[in-house]
Amino acid sequence: MLPPGTAQVKAEFLLPVNPPAAPDDDAAEGSGSVRRDTRSGDPQDDARSTGPTRVKLTKAQKKAQSGSNKGRRFGKVHDELDLCFKVAAGSMCDFEDKCQNNHDIPAYLAVKPPDLRFPQPGDVHDMPLPGAMDVDSAAPPPLTICPVFEATGECRFGFRCRYLGGHVRYDESGTPELVKDDDKIARVALTAVEANRISSHAQKLLRTKKYPFPIAAAFQKELEGSDGTKAVPTATSIVIAEPDQMDDEPEPAAPPPVQPSTDADPILEQRTTDALVAQRTADALPAPDAPDARTRFAEKKRLDWAGKTYLAPLTTVGNLPFRRLCVSYGADITCGEMGLAPSFLAGSKEEWSLVRRHPSERTFGVQIAGSKIPALVAAAEVLAQECAGGVDFVDLNCGCPIDLVFKTGSGAALLDNVNRLGKIVRGMSRALGEIPVTVKLRTGVKDGKNTAHKLMPRLGPEFGAGAITLHGRTRQQRYTKLADWAYIKECVDAVRAREADEDLPRIPIFGGGDCFSSHDYHACVDASGVDGVMVARGALIKPWIFTEIKERREWDISARERLEGIQRYAEYGLTHFGTDTAGLNATRRYLCEALSFQYRYVPIGLLETLPARINDRAPAFRGRDELETLLASGDSRDWVRIAEMFLGPAPEAWSFTPKHRSNSYESQG
Incomplete structure (x- = not known):
């Protein structure tokens, strides 16, 4: 008989081993401490322990350990010989004399690791599992396909791409040349390009505290009093501290969406900036003949969300x-x-x-x-x-x-x-x-x-x-x-x-x-x-x-269907983080983060009663096939091996540490 709070797995799937440790979602909220693991032998773990064995920390130790997951390190993995991004994309580097990266494409390709192969959607049903991936040496090498090129018609990582064979051709002299699909580029311009990219100019204004905030400044003045003087705080009042950029009048700044050219007329640029600030200040304050010209609550864009599904914002994994x-x-x-x-x-x-x-x-x-x-x-x-x-x-x-x-x-x-x-x-x-x-x-x-x-x-x-x-x-x-x-x-x-x-x-x-x-x-x-x-x-x-x-309905999803979802995640990760070495391993890291939660799923077909409950913890069990058993593994090394099915072998310098030892996540409330 399984104890209360345990998922009721059918007897024929239970394994005669000690039950795995239950993931602790409270610990994953991020208190900054880690539960003591007596098997680690790490004195730092003992110093961060909680409960009866707690050890008083010095001020330096507290500072070093403040925050969550301080023990996790995901250093970027780079190529042995870095190629300049501009050159890699087929352009000329504007700072060739000062650029610290390599500009020799043949030299880079000579030491670059061999191309990887990203499986196609239909391949997932026939893919061998980790440990059984012996390849017939007599078979021709599989065709290399770049997920980014297939999705957008071009790969912004060019020669740095680990799937380079999918978008390169060689002329008669053997010189490599990048390929673009202009028709696809035009077709997917509105369906595959990520939005909300802040301009470098706007970032510069923010970093130098020159970005204009007329609406925020006007609202702050209202809170301080109509005469513009600072409100005198009392014992129960709220002291409103302004950021540095609001201490003085906002300095003129060029419109953020426009990137100024290097030969722009400074006088014309100043006038354009003044007009921008004046217009936004006018928008922030009511007109003389209108007591309140701002957007009222009833005039706000209404949200019609009834019947819609909502994915919560989630730190790290969202x-x-x-x-x-x-x-x-x-x-x-x-x-x-x-x-x-x-x-x-x-x-x-x-x-x-x-x-x-x-x-x-x-x-x-x-x-x-x-x-x-x-x-x-x-x-x-x-x-x-x-x-x-x-x-x-x-x-x-x-x-x-x-x-x-x-x-x-x-x-x-x-x-x-x-x-x-x-x-x-x-x-x-x-x-x-x-x-x-x-x-x-x-x-x-x-x-x-x-x-x-x-x-x-x-x-x-x-x-x-x-x-x-x-x-x-x-x-x-x-x-x-x-x-x-x-x-x-x-x-x-x-x-x-x-x-x-x-x-x-x-x-x-x-x-x-x-x-x-x-x-x-x-x-x-x-x-x-x-x-x-x-x-x-x-x-x-x-x-x-x-x-x-x-x-x-309750979907008794098969292991291969789950693997298809993992493949889609890998493809989306490469498209977002990149197909070069750094992007590939960023995708690998976040795919392993996702698997550190998905392993907790107990297939519906293995349960005695439905529906499953989120707080029930599964006993040790085997799946209905080898893949289902692998996907239920709580061993982080198995998550890395699953990721390797889509992203190739992990570099020797790369390792994955689960978020807190509970393999849980940091929710946002």
């Missing part, structure tokens, strides 16, 4: 390739990984990569976190300017429970500061224009002290939120208890009651927590009255959950 995979399974709404407002304003390349959107993402949002009113409003303003037309909503994170975020006053900490939260939402709403602001929150901060039922009715009519998502747990609960869907219903009823009493426009409300099947999804919607369920952990473990929800 990247663009994973979102594309979920879209292919039926996800309607997607949201980028959580970004920090100060990092957006600093022009961080890493932070701005989080807003990239694939054309297949039909409804796409950006999630932002922070605690300072000026920073969040300014970040919303720059998102509206730089991603106009590429963002359907901006989500304010008021639910992230991790200590690193909470202690700065961000995430779930905003739930205890409703005054500040209201100012943030109002300011972001004004800065975003027609783009709606949505809010993601938890039921409260402390266990047993739910507060969302008081806050949620105010978010729309008073603060201007266009949609609300409520995770059915407090910040303190993390994942120690099941989500409270009865309380979610109470909150939904409170919002709908105010909308009815005051004849307010209806805003979408999504719930979240423990959704792992089509049955869970529709039962939660029917019982609570939400417009839908935001799916997080369920999508990580089984991305095909969106197909189940759309078709109202």
Whole structure:
């Protein structure tokens, strides 16, 4: 008899071994500490241990270990001889005399590793498993196909591409020449090109603190008082600190979408810049004959999300390739990984990569976190300017429970500061224009002290939120208890009651927590009255959950069908991260991250009772075939081997460490 909380696997599939350790989703939230592993022998592990064996850390140790997953290292793997990107793409390098990279294509190709082969969709059903991949030496080498070239008609990595044979030809003298498919390039211009790429000029303005923020500045002046003087803080008031770029009048800056030429007329450029700032300042302030010329709440773009499926924003694993995979399974709404407002304003390349959107993402949002009113409003303003037309909503994170975020006053900490939260939402709403602001929150901060039922009715009519998502747990609960869907219903009823009493426009409300099947999804919607369920952990473990929800069935997906999904993820990863050595191994890393969740799936055909429950932990079991057994392996070395089926052998210098030793993930609330 299996103990409570264990998945009820049929007896014929059970293995007579000790049960594997259950992944700890609370540990994966990112407290900065790692549970003691007495088998490691690493004194650093002992220093980070928790519980009765906790050791007091020195100040230096605390600083070195602050943050999550400090032990994970994913250094970039480069070619033995790096080739200049410009030359690799078939262009001339503008800085050939100063460029530190190689420009000799024949020399690069002489030492470059052999081409890899990416399998085609039909090949996955006949692919041998890792360990049984002996190739007949007499057989002709398979045709090399580049996923990026096949998708777009050209490969931006040129000679650096590890699938070079798919887009190169040689002339009579043996000189290599890159190939382009002009017809395909024209056809896929609107269907395969990622959106929301910030210009290098705008990044420079942000980094040098010269980007104009007239709307944020005007809103800040309103908060300080109509006479423009600083408000005197009291013991209970909120001190609003402005970022550096708001201390003085914004310096003139060229329009971000336009890249200035090197021979531009500085006087003409200055006049263009002044006109830009003047126009945006006029947009920020009401006209003399209009008390309030801004976009009102009732005039905001309305979000019609009823009946749509929503993939939650997920740190690390919720990247663009994973979102594309979920879209292919039926996800309607997607949201980028959580970004920090100060990092957006600093022009961080890493932070701005989080807003990239694939054309297949039909409804796409950006999630932002922070605690300072000026920073969040300014970040919303720059998102509206730089991603106009590429963002359907901006989500304010008021639910992230991790200590690193909470202690700065961000995430779930905003739930205890409703005054500040209201100012943030109002300011972001004004800065975003027609783009709606949505809010993601938890039921409260402390266990047993739910507060969302008081806050949620105010978010729309008073603060201007266009949609609300409520995770059915407090910040303190993390994942120690099941989500409270009865309380979610109470909150939904409170919002709908105010909308009815005051004849307010209806805003979408999504719930979240423990959704792992089509049955869970529709039962939660029917019982609570939400417009839908935001799916997080369920999508990580089984991305095909969106197909189940759309078709109202429990899909007993086969191992080969699951492998097809893994292949699509690899293809999307190469298209996004790149087909050169660095991009290939970035794809390898994130594919292994995805497999570190998917292994937790127990096939429906192996279960005694349905539906499966997300918190049930599987005993050791074998699958119905060899591949199904491999996909259920909790050994990270097996995840690397699965990735090698699509990405070739991992470099000797490359290794994969699961996120926290629990193989869990860092949710955003």
